[in-house]
Amino acid sequence: MLEDRKLQVLRAIVSDYVSSQEPVGSKALVERHNLGVSPATVRNDMAALEEEGYITQPHTSAGRIPTDKGYRLFIDRLAGVKPLSPAERRAISTFLSGALDLDDVVGRTVRLLAQVTRQVAIVQYPVLSSESLRHIELVSLSADRVLAIVITSTGKVHQRSVDLPGHGEADLAELRTLVNAATAGASLTDAASSLGTMADHVPPHLGAMAAQVSSTLLEVLGTSTATRVVVGGVPNLTRFGDEFETTVKPVLEALEEQVVLLKLLGEAATPGDVTVRIGQENPYRELQTTSLVASAYGSDGDIWASLGVVGPTRMDYPSTMASVRAVARYVGRFLAES
Amino acid sequence: MLEDRKLQVLRAIVSDYVSSQEPVGSKALVERHNLGVSPATVRNDMAALEEEGYITQPHTSAGRIPTDKGYRLFIDRLAGVKPLSPAERRAISTFLSGALDLDDVVGRTVRLLAQVTRQVAIVQYPVLSSESLRHIELVSLSADRVLAIVITSTGKVHQRSVDLPGHGEADLAELRTLVNAATAGASLTDAASSLGTMADHVPPHLGAMAAQVSSTLLEVLGTSTATRVVVGGVPNLTRFGDEFETTVKPVLEALEEQVVLLKLLGEAATPGDVTVRIGQENPYRELQTTSLVASAYGSDGDIWASLGVVGPTRMDYPSTMASVRAVARYVGRFLAES
DNA sequence: ACTGGCACTCCTCCCGGCAGAGTGCCAGTC
DNA sequence: GACTGGCACTCTGCCGGGAGGAGTGCCAGT
Numbered sequence A, B: 001m002l003e004d005r006k007l008q009v010l011r012a013i014v015s016d017y018v019s020s021q022e023p024v025g026s027k028a029l030v031e032r033h034n035l036g037v038s039p040a041t042v043r044n045d046m047a048a049l050e051e052e053g054y055i056t057q058p059h060t061s062a063g064r065i066p067t068d069k070g071y072r073l074f075i076d077r078l079a080g081v082k083p084l085s086p087a088e089r090r091a092i093s094t095f096l097s098g099a100l101d102l103d104d105v106v107g108r109t110v111r112l113l114a115q116v117t118r119q120v121a122i123v124q125y126p127v128l129s130s131e132s133l134r135h136i137e138l139v140s141l142s143a144d145r146v147l148a149i150v151i152t153s154t155g156k157v158h159q160r161s162v163d164l165p166g167h168g169e170a171d172l173a174e175l176r177t178l179v180n181a182a183t184a185g186a187s188l189t190d191a192a193s194s195l196g197t198m199a200d201h202v203p204p205h206l207g208a209m210a211a212q213v214s215s216t217l218l219e220v221l222g223t224s225t226a227t228r229v230v231v232g233g234v235p236n237l238t239r240f241g242d243e244f245e246t247t248v249k250p251v252l253e254a255l256e257e258q259v260v261l262l263k264l265l266g267e268a269a270t271p272g273d274v275t276v277r278i279g280q281e282n283p284y285r286e287l288q289t290t291s292l293v294a295s296a297y298g299s300d301g302d303i304w305a306s307l308g309v310v311g312p313t314r315m316d317y318p319s320t321m322a323s324v325r326a327v328a329r330y331v332g333r334f335l336a337e338s
Numbered sequence C: 001a002c003t004g005g006c007a008c009t010c011c012t013c014c015c016g017g018c019a020g021a022g023t024g025c026c027a028g029t030c
Numbered sequence D: 001g002a003c004t005g006g007c008a009c010t011c012t013g014c015c016g017g018g019a020g021g022a023g024t025g026c027c028a029g030t
Helices: A002-020 A026-032 A039-051 A068-078 A086-094 A102-117 A169-183 A188-198 A204-224 A234-256 A258-266 A317-337 B002-020 B026-032 B039-051 B068-078 B086-094 B102-117 B169-183 B188-201 B204-224 B234-256 B258-266 B317-337
Strands: A120-124 A133-140 A145-152 A157-163 A229-232 A274-278 A290-299 A302-312 B120-124 B133-140 B145-152 B157-163 B229-232 B274-278 B290-299 B302-312
Touching (some): A002 A026, A086 A102, A145 B133, A169 A188, A188 A204, A229 A258, A234 A258, B068 B274, B086 B102, B157 B204, B169 B188, B188 B204
Antiparallel strands (some): A120 A229, A274 A290, A290 A302, B120 B229, B290 B302
């Protein structure tokens, strides 16, 4: 009973603070939410909540604001799933129609996510542990250089040029056939090992070339599992200009660090449900004044990659989580079909 | 004589204001720069400069700050070329060694430029009017889908998938040969026209496939001339946190608009010398409180693309211009060799 | 267990005054 | 005629002191 109302109070504080960005007091609370009690009673509850570390006051005789722990409780036990607006629903279900290729899919996704959440959006290029090699192409750039192109089953294309002095077109064609025979359809790791041993089995006149090419390809395969991320909606940060130090600056810095972003997103491992890291829960120090809402996307339990948004801890978690989840689901479904 | 000193005064005002970010008064001026005259004399010159629109005062009885017009005069007539520091020189001459492919070159360039100028850097992917087609590859993705890959002479790779229900591997190989015969080595525009007529000359059994493929390829060729840009050094904006509205916000917004960036950079047409757009000189409204320093890069008068930085109008133009020019030159040279 | 009342705290806003920086102008000097 | 020293003036920025107000904690009462 009492516990119950305390939670109500916490929920009310979170929702008011998120929309007003100002400490919320007992009187305003009872007015705006119809808790059937007096301000004095609410004050008692607040004192208890503060004691337990869920809320805090910037200074004596100010209203309360939620702590990271408060937001956490709010999300875990209080936040109902906020249904998406029809407009959002429509936007999400149509934004990918007409996508041209993987780059386009990722680009559209990041723009959509930024738009519906009004936050900074991050989308990781899909990667699949069971991703396989679709095709390897060798193209002569000049007499001395060859471009190696690797195409994977998810449609990603990697390229790298190789020094191959005095290669002939016929040799190149032969090598191309050999390489594809050894790798096509294989998983990335299998392909790598095939390539490693392939050099021993090629006709002697291709030996040197094969060694060169396969070592380059191995390099490409190694880096291709470390996928890229794409960022969008950075101008949404301007909404938080008055929280420059705590929001704008750390986010801008984090965005520059691809490695950090990948690590962050990588933790959102379970597709289907949304991972939230609030303030200090965040492993990356710069982002401990911000929150991350992320979700893996994929299909049939097969994780492809993650996407999410970063913003101030004071954000509308129910809406944001709903949007992130909806976008993740839709992208996963779309990619599974194409 | 008098003219001469007025220019000296303007130069002194610009250089002091750039480093202090505060309006500069007559007394401080004579102290820091040894103009051999009294503050009163300087005041007269300042009044004249203000009359002519080169400087202004935020309010009566404050010091002066340069106007956009003042910066313009400063750059055109007063700014000596600031030699690069040995460290910068070293950084620039080594940052590309070991670059793996075009993406890597562009990525390294944008990071370097951001680092040496301490501004937000923008680098356009190289594009060449005389760019030619190196190779077109068609890869079967599934029974119904084919991935078309276009490789140009500058090493750019474009990809796009095509719906091609029930294509056979043999047909695909034949088509591949035909397409490459029609386009390889041709300029992008020539290749486009060859593709347009090609569909009429193919064997009948390839007719439908050829039409599909060539229309997709035409699309790719059309978009491939509109190149991408890469942005870096955004966290440098945090240095200007106190000019949030005039610097941080407009720059963040502009960066999100690839089209705007391309247009901006596109105007820096002459390789070798550096284009500067100061404040209101800027055609894009959002950026009229900021400045752009850009340069085309390329080799032997052949323009490849542009790169540059965006920052507050109050920036160290001599250094920035020197850095931009040096980086542009070096990248041009590097790309010409590879 | 809840409520009304009350004293208290602390922030925020506003105001006046003061110091300082900088200017414009004028009369004087070389 | 060009420059300078001096002077009065203006405007900002900063400080201190209330006044107002929001909000709290506590206590006594229902």
